[in-house]
Amino acid sequence: MPLRLDRERFVATMEEQARIGATEAGGLHRLALSDEDKEVRDWFTERMEDAGLAVRVDEFGNMFGRREGTNPDANPVLVGSHLDSQPYGGIYDGQLGVIAALEFVRSLNDAGVETTHPIEIVNWTNEEGSRFQPAMQGSGVWAGAQDIETEYAKTDEDGVSFVSELERIGYRGDDPAEPREEYEAYLELHIEQGPYLEENGKEVGVVTGIVGFTWGGLTFHGEADHSGPTPMHYRSDALVAAADVITAVRRIPGTLGERTVGTVGYAKVHPNSINIIPDEVTITWGFRDPDDEIIQEAYERVLAEAEHAADREGVDWEHEERMRAPSVTFADTCVDAVQTAADDLGLDSMRIFSGAGHDATHLHSVCDTGMVFAVSENGKSHNESEYTSWDDCYAAASTLAEAAVNLAGRGDEPEEAAR
């Protein structure tokens, strides 16, 4: 018999967390290590303790709650996501994954189910990367992809350091920010943030991997001049060169792959005056695709476009790739566990590649990893109109719980009763 989550409690808990840092438009403003982040962490600590979990916080602020298994030698199954938000994000994003993990443990308690493997639930620090870069910072440090001292020293826009904020909110814990032992598996529930599940009329997504990406910045250096008396052929306009690249980034994906996306999300113009030809413009690029070769091709194309644009306009340019993540293919054990769970629950599912990076990206290097996707209405996310119906939240949370308990093993129940 599948585990049964208490739907009413689950929804109430989702609503509770959504009140912390709530925006007027029904979204969340809960930046990493902000007062709101502290508040939700305090709240989550209490909820974990109420559920009988042994809570620990590591030196990077990652929060764990542990429920022991029946086999003292078995490796834990880790389940979770993140509670921080974009500046004006939605209330589902990664929050749903953390609350679902909590509800999973509560449902084990309700049903009196002991698992063979220990269960740990986790809230990763700063997944969003809005206030401190990069994104997925807590899981990155924990998995060894980032150096903790480097990340401690990162500063926000106001020049405030990560570590000072971590200490200020009281979440620089004692535990080393690294796996204390081997892990059996990591499962993460997240909203899809894309339209594919809804478009295909599905109830839940069985995630098979995560796209790779390249992120970078381009700066063009032209010449500032009065916009009136300077003839067109005298100009070296940094913004015109940047505009060419913005257009190219819109076009490049259509020449590469079915799932390729490319975005310029950021532009900064100097001196940014109606009456002065811009002399310095910085823009970013971002390309994603399931195929690493396509990522490389997109990277080469955007640089070629930048070079052509700079040549045309007679401006200098420079670039830096800020991040390159190879695509990830999840372990069969986890993908199968999620698929079996969805099937057992009678949910209409589809296999899907994640278009966004998640903490699971880093966990993939630590242990077998899988993900469950909840339906995103209109594929919207990272804004306040992000929406997933409670039906879809519940379907995904139930799938997560069922997959996790199967990976952890129903220790004390006779096999027949458990099914």
Added chain:
Amino acid sequence: MPLRLDRERFVATMEEQARIGATEAGGLHRLALSDEDKEVRDWFTERMEDAGLAVRVDEFGNMFGRREGTNPDANPVLVGSHLDSQPYGGIYDGQLGVIAALEFVRSLNDAGVETTHPIEIVNWTNEEGSRFQPAMQGSGVWAGAQDIETEYAKTDEDGVSFVSELERIGYRGDDPAEPREEYEAYLELHIEQGPYLEENGKEVGVVTGIVGFTWGGLTFHGEADHSGPTPMHYRSDALVAAADVITAVRRIPGTLGERTVGTVGYAKVHPNSINIIPDEVTITWGFRDPDDEIIQEAYERVLAEAEHAADREGVDWEHEERMRAPSVTFADTCVDAVQTAADDLGLDSMRIFSGAGHDATHLHSVCDTGMVFAVSENGKSHNESEYTSWDDCYAAASTLAEAAVNLAGRGDEPEEAAR
């Protein structure tokens, strides 16, 4: 015999003013109504008084210094420009025009020349329009193009009002901000800010008029979304639409007129994050041409391009024209006076249309108006590398003085001696 300016004193006075608000890179940071503006105004008041001028300040901060003529019924000849600067402007711009006006009066004193008409020299408030918009604010109010109460209420980026700053620096004078009497003529010396004089190997420019322009803003409203999982065909990217218009503004002038220029100097992107599809982007446009019909055509084209760009990207858009100035053709009396002065001084001159707006734009509606242009090296201005050689400054200042004294009439000198 032409008036002879004291070159050494003239250069020293230019250098003196350039020390007030000097930047490390040799430019000026002297925003309207700033502490630096107050300092240069105080300094200029003393210099005017030293030259025996009757100083008055009007209620909008415009500063006048008057030297009486021999005929009490004659209308004054007004000569001047502005002492304020761009955030990081050069030391010549309009400052040269004010110092040349001062030096003109000093040279009349030196030579003991009385003029038939009174002479007034003027420093107009906030020509640059960097801190408070619009540009040419003081002359605009004085000439009746702008309403004084509206302009008093304008605020800078920090929300500080124009009038409070005017009072703070002590330059809200008693005189009404309007012509007290009829004016015989207005002459203004300014650097060209374009490359034509240098390109043609000329020593001074005889300005025949000022281009007209249209300035405006466009805002595109798309949909913010996560840049990873959102397929390209789901996107309504406000920045892509804006980039199309930036490219179009670069292209439009080449399809219109020989002197047409078009610029996007400003862009603001929201939320401006590497990882979020931009949902709101504002850009400005600016087009200039000597022909008002071309201005209108450019205006219509940029809106048509914006509409096409918005349609392609599926975003909403809105626009506002913030300013439209018809082109100005200067009075023959003034143009001839400047031409004759340049010829009498043996200077190699050319007739030129101004590509930038100047206080002379507004004065044109008050009285006969003309301008003298000094050579701008490489046509650079509105940045710290703006440069005009002292030879070229002196040539232009001498032309201004000679044209002004001829318009004012050498009252007490016998005609023969004066020539």
